[in-house]
Amino acid sequence: xxxxxxxxxxxxxxxxxxxxxxxxxxxxxxxxxxxxxxxxxxxxxxxxxxxxxxxxxxxxxxxxxxxxxxxxxxxxxxxxxxxxxxxxxxxxxxxxxxxxxxxxxxxxxxxxxxxxxxxxxxxxxxxxxxxxxxxxxxxxxxxxxxxxxxxxxxxxxxxxxxxxxxxxxxxxxxxxxxxxxxxxxxxxxxxxxxxxxxxxxxxxxxxxxxxxxxxxxxxxxxxxxxxxxxxxxxxxxxxxxxxxxxxxxxxxxxxxxxxxxxxxxxxxxxxxxxxxxxxxxxxxxxxxxxxxxxxxxxxxxxxxxxxxxxxxxxxxxxxxxxxxxxxxxxxxxxxxxxxxxxxxxxxxxxxxxxxxxxxxxxxxxxxxxxxxxxxxxxxxxxxxxxxxxxxxxxxxxxxxxxxxxxxxxxxxxxxxxxxxxxxxxxxxxxxxxxxxxxxxxxxxxxxxxxxxxxxxxxxxxxxxxxxxxxxxxxxxxxxxxxxxx
Amino acid sequence: xxxxxxxxxxxxxxxxxxxxxxxxxxxxxxxxxxxxxxxxxxxxxxxxxxxxxxxxxxxxxxxxxxxxxxxxxxxxxxxxxxxxxxxxxxxxxxxxxxxxxxxxxxxxxxxxxxxxxxxxxxxxxxxxxxxxxxxxxxxxxxxxxxxxxxxxxxxxxxxxxxxxxxxxxxxxxxxxxxxxxxxxxxxxxxxxxxxxxxxxxxxxxxxxxxxxxxxxxxxxxxxxxxxxxxxxxxxxxxxxxxxxxxxxxxxxxxxxxxxxxxxxxxxxxxxxxxxxxxxxxxxxxxxxxxxxxxxxxxxxxxxxxxxxxxxxxxxxxxxxxxxxxxxxxxxxxxxxxxxxxxxxxxxxxxxxxxxxxxxxxxxxxxxxxxxxxxxxxxxxxxxxxxxxxxxxxxxxxxxxxxxxxxxxxxxxxxxxxxxxxxxxxxxxxxxxxxxxxxxxxxxxxxxxxxxxxxxxxxxxxxxxxxxxxxxxxxxxxxxxxxxxx
Numbered sequence: 001x002x003x004x005x006x007x008x009x010x011x012x013x014x015x016x017x018x019x020x021x022x023x024x025x026x027x028x029x030x031x032x033x034x035x036x037x038x039x040x041x042x043x044x045x046x047x048x049x050x051x052x053x054x055x056x057x058x059x060x061x062x063x064x065x066x067x068x069x070x071x072x073x074x075x076x077x078x079x080x081x082x083x084x085x086x087x088x089x090x091x092x093x094x095x096x097x098x099x100x101x102x103x104x105x106x107x108x109x110x111x112x113x114x115x116x117x118x119x120x121x122x123x124x125x126x127x128x129x130x131x132x133x134x135x136x137x138x139x140x141x142x143x144x145x146x147x148x149x150x151x152x153x154x155x156x157x158x159x160x161x162x163x164x165x166x167x168x169x170x171x172x173x174x175x176x177x178x179x180x181x182x183x184x185x186x187x188x189x190x191x192x193x194x195x196x197x198x199x200x201x202x203x204x205x206x207x208x209x210x211x212x213x214x215x216x217x218x219x220x221x222x223x224x225x226x227x228x229x230x231x232x233x234x235x236x237x238x239x240x241x242x243x244x245x246x247x248x249x250x251x252x253x254x255x256x257x258x259x260x261x262x263x264x265x266x267x268x269x270x271x272x273x274x275x276x277x278x279x280x281x282x283x284x285x286x287x288x289x290x291x292x293x294x295x296x297x298x299x300x301x302x303x304x305x306x307x308x309x310x311x312x313x314x315x316x317x318x319x320x321x322x323x324x325x326x327x328x329x330x331x332x333x334x335x336x337x338x339x340x341x342x343x344x345x346x347x348x349x350x351x352x353x354x355x356x357x358x359x360x361x362x363x364x365x366x367x368x369x370x371x372x373x374x375x376x377x378x379x380x381x382x383x384x385x386x387x388x389x390x391x392x393x394x395x396x397x398x399x400x401x402x403x404x405x406x407x408x409x410x411x412x413x414x415x416x417x418x419x420x421x422x423x424x425x426x427x428x429x430x431x432x433x434x435x436x437x438x439x440x441x442x443x444x445x446x447x448x449x450x451x452x453x454x455x456x457x458x459x460x461x462x463x464x465x466x467x468x469x470x471x472x473x474x475x476x477x478x479x480x481x482x483x484x485x
Numbered sequence: 486x487x488x489x490x491x492x493x494x495x496x497x498x499x500x501x502x503x504x505x506x507x508x509x510x511x512x513x514x515x516x517x518x519x520x521x522x523x524x525x526x527x528x529x530x531x532x533x534x535x536x537x538x539x540x541x542x543x544x545x546x547x548x549x550x551x552x553x554x555x556x557x558x559x560x561x562x563x564x565x566x567x568x569x570x571x572x573x574x575x576x577x578x579x580x581x582x583x584x585x586x587x588x589x590x591x592x593x594x595x596x597x598x599x600x601x602x603x604x605x606x607x608x609x610x611x612x613x614x615x616x617x618x619x620x621x622x623x624x625x626x627x628x629x630x631x632x633x634x635x636x637x638x639x640x641x642x643x644x645x646x647x648x649x650x651x652x653x654x655x656x657x658x659x660x661x662x663x664x665x666x667x668x669x670x671x672x673x674x675x676x677x678x679x680x681x682x683x684x685x686x687x688x689x690x691x692x693x694x695x696x697x698x699x700x701x702x703x704x705x706x707x708x709x710x711x712x713x714x715x716x717x718x719x720x721x722x723x724x725x726x727x728x729x730x731x732x733x734x735x736x737x738x739x740x741x742x743x744x745x746x747x748x749x750x751x752x753x754x755x756x757x758x759x760x761x762x763x764x765x766x767x768x769x770x771x772x773x774x775x776x777x778x779x780x781x782x783x784x785x786x787x788x789x790x791x792x793x794x795x796x797x798x799x800x801x802x803x804x805x806x807x808x809x810x811x812x813x814x815x816x817x818x819x820x821x822x823x824x825x826x827x828x829x830x831x832x833x834x835x836x837x838x839x840x841x842x843x844x845x846x847x848x849x850x851x852x853x854x855x856x857x858x859x860x861x862x863x864x865x866x867x868x869x870x871x872x873x874x875x876x877x878x879x880x881x882x883x884x885x886x887x888x889x890x891x892x893x894x895x896x897x898x899x900x901x902x903x904x905x906x907x908x909x910x911x912x913x914x915x916x917x918x919x920x921x922x923x924x925x926x927x928x929x930x931x932x933x934x935x936x937x938x939x940x941x942x943x944x945x946x947x948x949x950x951x952x953x954x955x956x957x958x959x960x961x962x963x964x965x966x967x968x969x970x
Binding site for chain 2: 011015018040043044047048049051052053056057059064065066090156157159160273274277278281299302303306307308309310311312313315316318320323324325349415418
């Protein structure tokens, strides 16, 4: 390839990259390929002309200790580009899966689940406006031999050709069917593969850069013309679970007297303490979601749940409006980040369900966004489930009169007045809208792996015991089923 | 302790915690103590009444792989509280040091360095308005025995008493002098220790909560009265290095013709490639800082520096105005986060020196803040140096006429016009202020472990070769001195 051609392609890409920043298009570029396929060289040539403010190269190795304790996509969600960035991956989520398939660590069922997770990951990013470009660099076995030998001959690079690299080189042919499957199964329209013949690195550079420029250009054009619109799913395209519990069926008059409460509380809390310990030992992650109208008693309920838990093993994540960094990412990004380590418990005081509650009702997102969210949330939770996570979701129901009573009592108490603000009164006016949205949320996300529990919240004591018992049941059930580790 | 006393203390702390949030006071609470001293129990009792939105408990174990590749304070800088949070540490930076001292891993010199680093860490946080509260829970050997036995007897907790825990229990007496030293050396007025007798956990809870309430209360009062002011250091209290290079001495007429340039470039870049590889192998981290007036040629210089480097081992961090999360932390927080893994290179395109350049000149921070920054920066860089980091700092000098020429040429070129904006013209009016601030910055931070190099930037070719050669020299020198690993 001529130097001037490379230069003009480089300048074109640099220009398109800046245009993406202006349009706030996140771009994700993946380079896959066997050892010595030339990924490093190609990436280096690609980034030279670009504005370093606009991209970030992630080099993916084997997962570290922190990463192994999370679903395998966790570290990639963490690295998804914000709206002003291009994220370039030197190997990616595909690497882990390929290596595990070839080593036999991942059976056909595991492989199928992993590819389901990957497909929804990429589709979700695309649906929120991310351009995804995936290159697979193909190198022949002979050329790979030659390159490895050259690296070994150079004393300053020889150490790179480790035993593992040579081992992989020997198994070159075994990788083939696995790579073929990867390219076929994950070649979806939202994130197509481009296969590059990398035996000649100059030619490979040219076709990679040309292909990238083309993808950037056509995506930018679509965005500029306002044609890049993912249509809102129709009602019958959205998930629906007929067996979902109904808010209207909650027995709001139920209550519990104080003596019975204190006795049950003591007993249930001590059981939770044991279960937390056992789940920790067996590395089972637990995610608990609390949703409910204002003053439903989420905070007090969470306090009773955690009172005797070991603080080293749980965390409460209060969810408020997203900050500017969070707004520049996919809306699930900030929740993925908080996924607990295997064996830990994370309790969300409000959650990703904000998308289909407050964001829907206040118009903070588009209609298509919250309609699509039901399916996206189910996918995320399935992803957690594939990792072995116990998922518990509470809707604490109170009635409108009870809320008023609690607001009034907050107004009167110096100690609790901080809990009440103007917004609470405004939300109260939309009570029916919230209740309707809550029921739709429950109907559309009440999966077998992440079912909802409606808590009867008019009596705080009863609500606390119900929550404790639901958590006990869910963790015990998983402990019975999960193989002893 | 009576239940009602505990309750009223808890409510008081919860109230003070909310007050701290309102006043944007970050609070950092440390719990240290031997195994079974009751840290978990105490922390749990402490957090029960608090608003979970306002605190975060970090449980500190042995550093993981990622963390071992960074200076030991890195993971704690990452966890410093933002202005609306209380960070509670179940063990802390002290743990690592104590264990390493007792195991003999850390000699007296290493220990002294570590305590220097810790003292400056805590003082810097205090100076920026963080309240630091440190508790050491003292438990007698007999009581520790009893508690460990009780944990072992309970089948759901027995697994916690590992071999290491029993090993440490046996060496109870050896920990004593080390703990004593820790308490003495780091009992500074900005971050005093409170020692709690933890043999009786109820009494310990009461005294801990009382002590915490008192510290919170008096700090809040000081802030409310506007009395919490760290005075700006006087000129003679600020560091000054007489041997610092002078901007005025730069030979701005020097230049390099294109043929000589291309030959040198090729040779130097290939040398950098080798050195990067060798530094990677020997796990030496490298930090390179670029500062200079607008249009000084930083971007192009960085591109030539990295052109033949392996992109898997370096990263360019462009530094712009801080986002809201960054503004809620100490100003060095965002730079600490980017410290390279041992063996990697991080290049800062603008840096923490923004504090004493743009923030000083534009009045984005108070006089005391930027005056204190020289010392704080030297401490941070010393911290990096203690970890074995090579630090290289460039000031690319151009003259005012050359800047004008470059601005004009940017205006004329479609390809480069995006590089120029209104702000650049405004900054140009303050040329002399920037140059003066730059010289003071160099004078006050030209340490032996992180010296400045003034690059003669009027000729871009010459500037690039000078930068390459400086990096080559600095890394080679360290490789010669550093023991072979």
